[in-house]
Amino acid sequence: MNPEDQQDRIDAYLSGQLTDPERFEREMRTDPQLQSEMEATRMALDAIHISETNRLKRRLQKLENEAVNRQEPPQAKVVSINRKRNRSRYSYAAAATVLIVVAAYFLLRPAAQNDAVLAMAAFEPYDNIAFTITKGATAGEDRATAYIAYERAAFDEAEAAFRSLSSPSAPDRFYLAQSLLAQQKFAEAAPLFEELAGLDDFNLSQESEYYAALSRLGLGQRERAEATLQRITTDANHSSYAEAVDLLEEL
Amino acid sequence: MQTQLEDTTLFEAIKRGDHHLIDQLYLQHRDAFVTYAQRQLYATEADAADCFQDAVIAFYKNIVSGKLQELTCSIRTYLFSIGKRLVYRRNKKRQREPATDHEAGINPADELDWSLIDRFEHAHQQEVLQTAMNKIGSPCREILTLYYYHHYPIESITESVGLPSDGATRIKKMRCLKELKKLVKP
Numbered sequence: 001m002n003p004e005d006q007q008d009r010i011d012a013y014l015s016g017q018l019t020d021p022e023r024f025e026r027e028m029r030t031d032p033q034l035q036s037e038m039e040a041t042r043m044a045l046d047a048i049h050i051s052e053t054n055r056l057k058r059r060l061q062k063l064e065n066e067a068v069n070r071q072e073p074p075q076a077k078v079v080s081i082n083r084k085r086n087r088s089r090y091s092y093a094a095a096a097t098v099l100i101v102v103a104a105y106f107l108l109r110p111a112a113q114n115d116a117v118l119a120m121a122a123f124e125p126y127d128n129i130a131f132t133i134t135k136g137a138t139a140g141e142d143r144a145t146a147y148i149a150y151e152r153a154a155f156d157e158a159e160a161a162f163r164s165l166s167s168p169s170a171p172d173r174f175y176l177a178q179s180l181l182a183q184q185k186f187a188e189a190a191p192l193f194e195e196l197a198g199l200d201d202f203n204l205s206q207e208s209e210y211y212a213a214l215s216r217l218g219l220g221q222r223e224r225a226e227a228t229l230q231r232i233t234t235d236a237n238h239s240s241y242a243e244a245v246d247l248l249e250e251l
Numbered sequence: 252m253q254t255q256l257e258d259t260t261l262f263e264a265i266k267r268g269d270h271h272l273i274d275q276l277y278l279q280h281r282d283a284f285v286t287y288a289q290r291q292l293y294a295t296e297a298d299a300a301d302c303f304q305d306a307v308i309a310f311y312k313n314i315v316s317g318k319l320q321e322l323t324c325s326i327r328t329y330l331f332s333i334g335k336r337l338v339y340r341r342n343k344k345r346q347r348e349p350a351t352d353h354e355a356g357i358n359p360a361d362e363l364d365w366s367l368i369d370r371f372e373h374a375h376q377q378e379v380l381q382t383a384m385n386k387i388g389s390p391c392r393e394i395l396t397l398y399y400y401h402h403y404p405i406e407s408i409t410e411s412v413g414l415p416s417d418g419a420t421r422i423k424k425m426r427c428l429k430e431l432k433k434l435v436k437p
Contacts, residue, residue, distance in 0.1 A: 040432035047380035052400040060277050060304040129287050132332050151325050
């Protein structure tokens with residue numbers, strides 16, 4: 001066999017594309033030259049892998065450093081619309097547009113409707129960090145169905161799926177409440193978030209408190225929403241501190 | 252939140268070999284992951300960011316190697332699953348308080364080839380191998396990297412490197428590999 005064909009077979013074996021790998025392995029056991037070529041190829045591929053991985057890693061580290069260097073100490077008030085996102089020029093523009101729309105509503109709509117608009121402008125569905133979705137999990141795994149719908153932003157389907165769970169956990173109820181809030185079902189979302197906010201051993205209880213305030217605001221219960229937001233702003237370590245401060249200033 | 256359509260478009264573009272898209276992957280999901288890892292996994296910001304960089308590279312490598320052929324959940328879910336495991340390992344090394352894996356048993360990272368990820372940590376002789384790659388120089392480094400790492404077809408490499416024909420590229424690739432093998436042989 002010429003060296004090119006042999007190398008092609010070695011490459012195919014190493015990438016798992018050889019049709020009869022057992023035969024190749026038998027050949028290798030009886031052919032020291034083939035075995036030696038195989039080992040050398042393996043080392044060469046490791047060299048390529050390490051070198052390129054290091055290059056890609058440096059590329060991402062550079063991005064990271066640039067991102068960190070761009071973060072300057074706050075000098076002026078910024079009204080947050082999109083939570084936990086990169087605040088690019090475009091997001092500021094989007095935020096400004098939303099604020100103009102919200103301001104227009106303030107002038108033209110009754111108070112309760114204004115509050116609902118304000119609540120939804122400040123709302124962004126919380127990312128799914130509670131459940132990972134695996135291959136084949138869609139057929140018959142109820143929780144998976146619910147979270148897949150949630151990730152697709154099909155909140156009505158997510159609501160139905162979460163409600164059908166026989167023993168929903170606290171995270172399940174949190175994402176049910178998120179699905180309700182996303183559909184502006186404030187009256188159903190508010191008590192659910194308030195219940196979750198009161199749980200001692202739930203790691204999204206602080207976020208729940210903030211979303212409870214948004215839900216109350218959506219219902220036009222501005223005083224109650226403000227009271228919750230005030231409470232959040234007394235704790236600088238509260239996970240929703242920045243959002244609460246921003247929203248209070250808007251109110 | 253990234254939509255399914257956007258995810259699919261990005262996934263297909265990466266599959267076609269656009270490795271510059273790892274920048275987009277990183278910037279789109281970095282903040283969410285770092286926040287998550289700090290809150291839920293007791294990671295420092297630096298560790299979380301570092302692990303997330305490895306997660307993005309591992310995800311990319313699984314796509315271009317053909318180990319991951321279709322998305323079964325959102326890209327963010329994949330990246331979080333890989334990144335989470337890398338943070339666990341990091342925490343274990345640092346003997347930090349271990350986080351409880353409340354998602355144990357269900358993890359999209361199970362679909363991936365971890366040998367591609369483990370090599371980040373277990374590659375002994377890293378320096379020797381890196382030096383060998385530096386020694387072979389250009390265009391050998393580009394040809395071998397495009398072929399064996401990014402899995403470009405020969406025709407695309409011919410175009411990228413500017414060789415006269417696919418045949419010439421094949422011969423050049425063989426010669427470059429032979430040279431590299433000589434350099435890395437113990």
